[in-house]
Amino acid sequence: MAVVGDLRVLLRLRDFRRLLAVRLVSQSADGVYQVALATYVVFSPEKQASPGAIASAMAVLLLPYSLVGPFAGVLLDRWQRRQVFLYGNLLRAALAALTAVLMLSGVPDWLFYASALCVTAVNRFVLAGLSAALPRVVDADRLVIANSLSPTAGTLAATAGGGLAFLVRLVASDSDAAVVLLGAALYLCAALASLRMARELLGPDPGLVPPRLAAALAGTARGLAAGLRHLRRRPAALRALTAMTVMRFCYGALTVMVLMLCRYAWSSSESEGLALLGLALGVSGAGFFVAAVVTPVAVGRFGAGGWIIVCAGAAAVLVPALALSFAPAPLLVAAFALGVTTQGAKIATDTVVQSAVDDGFRGRVFSLYDVLFNVAFVGAAAVAALVLPPDGRSVSLVAGVALLYAAVAASMARFDLQ
DSSP: OHHHHHHHHHHTOHHHHHHHHHHHHHHHHHHHHHHHHHHHHHHOTTOOOOHHHHHHHHHHHHHHHHHTHHHHHHHHTTSOHHHHHHHHHHHHHHHHHHHHHHHHHTOOHHHHHHHHHHHHHHHHHHHHHHHHHGGGTSOGGGHHHHHHHHHHHHHHHHHHHHHHHHHHHHHTTTOHHHHHHHHHHHHHHHHHHHTTSOTTTTOOOTTOOOOOHHHHHHHHHHHHHHHHHHHHTOHHHHHHHHHHHHHHHHHHHHHHHHHHIIIIISOSSHHHHHHHHHHHHHHHHHHHHHHHHHHHHHHHHHOHHHHHHHHHHHHHHHHHHHHTTOOHHHHHHHHHHHHHHHHHHHHHHHHHHHHHSOGGGHHHHHHHHHHHHHHHHHHHHHHHHHHOOTTOOOHHHHHHHHHHHHHHHHHHHTSOOO
């Protein structure tokens, strides 16, 4: 396979291997920590999980990506990136260990969430730094291949870390603290792995004098505003982004519903509910993989905008058909279908934005895209917290989500994105 051959070429590069090792260990720790946080909030025997608690956990996991992300590059152009990996992962190891202590101490929830928020905020700097450092270890001819394979490998590592967290929690007497400590140990390993690279290897170049911090931050804010103005002059990209934001909101609301169903309606114990949740996430992840396979063919046949219409329309029909029974088997089928439609629409949206937005504005527009993508998910969790009953069965939420999907399909059908 061509991908295997490309990876073999890249792995001959010593510095690329070392940077990739930092990514894999760091993102596997992210997967462990994020699953530990979610299961502590939803499945701990001593806690009575509520949609509000789930919304708070999702805000902790996702908002740092949106609020810190656009400005992370300003600091990464001032700090040595190897040191960001070293001290960032050491800080996360310490904070994760503190989170484990807080879990065992019965402290107020706000203190626990504050600790978790700090861990995920630091994560934004590490991930951005891994991308910024890649051109320092790969030559220009192989950079596109490296940009494709390295983040994919990181995502797989995070998924594997999440699976390991589920396994450890089931084996270690439902101990979320033990899972968090495993994440802390992996963060420490990522910090040690960064020491295999020279301090100056990953840049930035010491001869480059960055602008003053206040001016750089203000420039970033102005750049995002300019990106928004440019987007408003590109109606095809704006419509696609709006559609994707609404579909992400729908996916988030249904995710919270499934979490509550796993916790209270489908299981008689926390471990049984956790196993069902792991199955639902795995099925949805399989849908994401299928979307990556079928979307290029579908876009070639329907066009990017047409494929978004198909995905939204299919979701509008399948959600009420499968979800209103609130039974595990139909909803697992729905999880797979929504994995396909949500990821398929996202890939198509990426294509529309890349083709409709001028090259000089793509970075800023994709930063806005990232903010919308994560804020929509957190907003959905907040709305679900207001609508869902304790057991997760809500006809009104399912009906409302189906109507939103139908509205996306109908509104997109009015325009020709090609």
